[in-house]
Amino acid sequence: MRILFLLLALLLPLPLAAQTTTPGNTITVGSGSASDAAIATRIRGILGQLDGFDEVRIDVSNGIVTFSGTVLDATRSARVEEIANRVEGVVAIQNDLVASTDLGERLNPALERFQDRIEQLIAFGPLLLVALCIAAAIVALGLFLGTRRQPWDRIAPNAFIAEIYRMILRLVFCIVALVTALDILNATALLGTILGAAGIVGLAFGFAVKDTVENFIASIMLSIRQPFRPNDLIEIDGDLGKVIRLTSRATILLSLDGNQIRLPNSTVFKSRIVNYTRNKERRFSFEVGVAGDADLAAMRTLAEETVGALPFTLKQPAPLAWIERIGDGAIFLIVTGWIDQEVTSYARARGEALRHVKAAIEAAGVEVPDTTYRVQLLGNALQVSETHEDAPAPAPMPAQSTAPRRPDTMLDPDTVLNPVAVEDAALERIVEAERADTGRDDLLSHDAKEE
Template sequence: MKDINDAVELLWSKLEAWGEHIVLMLPNIFVALVLLVITFYIAGFVRNWLGKFINRFSHSAALNNLILTMLHIGMLMIGFFFVLSILNLDRVVISLLAGVGIVGLALGFAFQDIAANFISGTIIAVQKPFGVGDMIETNDYFGVIERITLRTIDIRKVTGELVRVPNKMVFENPLTNYSIHGTRRIDLEVGVSYAEDLEQVQQVVIEALQDVKNRVKTRDIEVMYDAFGDSSINFKARFWVSYSRQVDYVSAKSDAIIKIKKAFDANDILIPFPIRTLDFAIKGGEKLSEELQAVNAVLKNGQQQGGQS
């Protein structure tokens, strides 16, 4: 019974001490609550004000949200640490800071790929080498950019598939942006017979390509011979077209092929077929007809012998 009374007295003394401590801390608790409310208000106000200001300098919504969110969290953390300090919880503040450092280090090792994509996305958002709607080719993917985030880039391929490429891969590998200048050159390979007048062919091709779809009229058409082929003299017809979508390039190339074929037909210019020589491995220069006759004779003899038996 005595042990129970001692335990109750000890508990009561503890409660009295805590109660006295709480009463003494009431002003600090009140100040801490007021400071916490002010911190939330100021953090929200600064975020909204800075959001209107930062949009004038950066048009990347993802980057803007990142900056504003980090600023908002940073201000809340500072206010939270001040609140703990007012409540005489300095040791808790030090422990939290040490814990944040250790946790951050562990998360850095565990999610280094995510961090790399995040950092790459931030750099891409700042440099802006491309934008939504651009036609690009990177990491063997060719298509239109549909969405840019701080982790991935969504590419809609020309065949319809949607590919999400990590920012790290885009940042570290070569990238071709076909939409940045609004024009693109078409190199069309053609071959003509060795018997043709090459200067006449040049002139016919240039005239045929004058009215190709989407052609940039301010840039000259170039027809350059570049090789003696097996059965033709090969040249490249080069011209520039306006480019915003892949169909602009494909349709212009198709139209150029049609116009060149019609122009060649109208001027009796020959596009030769490849010539192939078939070797039947006949020895001694013997004629193919003689070899076939000998084969047929052997087959007939075999049939006659089979019939007699």
């Protein structure tokens, strides 16, 4: 029992200790009319030194400050509360301020600010004039150096790259002029804002002209590493023609039909380019058919010997012939030979070789089959023909002689061996006439590196 009373005696003081609180921020009891008047006087004195608070009325009662009247905007209303909170003795704030709707009161601050800026501009006029003169002198120096041909033409691989160097130099001088002028005006803090805005505008502009930028970069790459030369016969993305010029925007070709082909440089840079002129040795090939009962090995040897005996074909690499396929009524051989393009016309050499091979095969008594089928009605017989139904029936074919034909060995050296064939000469004259127009830019240079 004594132990129980002892425990109760120890536990009873605990609730009393828990109910004890420490005083926090309290309101001063000693406020009165003198203190309220002092608070109002202090706030009026502060607001009297600031602009835009002339219509503010202040009432203080028991430390509670009440604001009434008008201010120009909500920012000034919040500032009044901030000032009152910092005055000693203020218990609470009642803000009844409203924004003024008087047009004159709202325009006067803007007019005053505008007038102040004009006065500052007039005061900074001489310094601004000096800054502009120095910036103009720096820009003029950059333009002068950017228009000179040397040393840019000497250090650049071509005129296009030289012009890019000049453009970069002019841009650098313009940036230096801007930084110098801002530094003189002690306004270099604006440089970050200007560069940031320029970066955003440049990014948006880059997305808008993505294709143009891609084409510009492709022009730079093609002008540095030129994959072709003027008058080269090239094939780009299925277009075949002779190169006229390479401009800063497009590659100009002259087709074999005499038409001008304009290809964007971005397409040229990304496409497969076949240059038929870069190597002077070029192989021609053609297909010829022989009768199915012919000695194919002998025909293959005959074709190789015939092409090799032609005066315009090269001995090395040697001509070749092989059996390609079995067709309708014939077995077809592929015959190849090599020529020197600088002294022989490719198209005419191929045609002459085909003519001689056909003549040699026929002279050996082997038929070069004609796979054209015709349908003819001769009495009650039916024959196959491909003639039009409205066309008159052709005359009966004469019986072919079984005697071997004499090979056709006639050769026109002026049209095959002439270094500049008639057709090639005409195309080259057109290309040279186009290139003679010096008013058009041309990035092709014989001194540039070759890929």
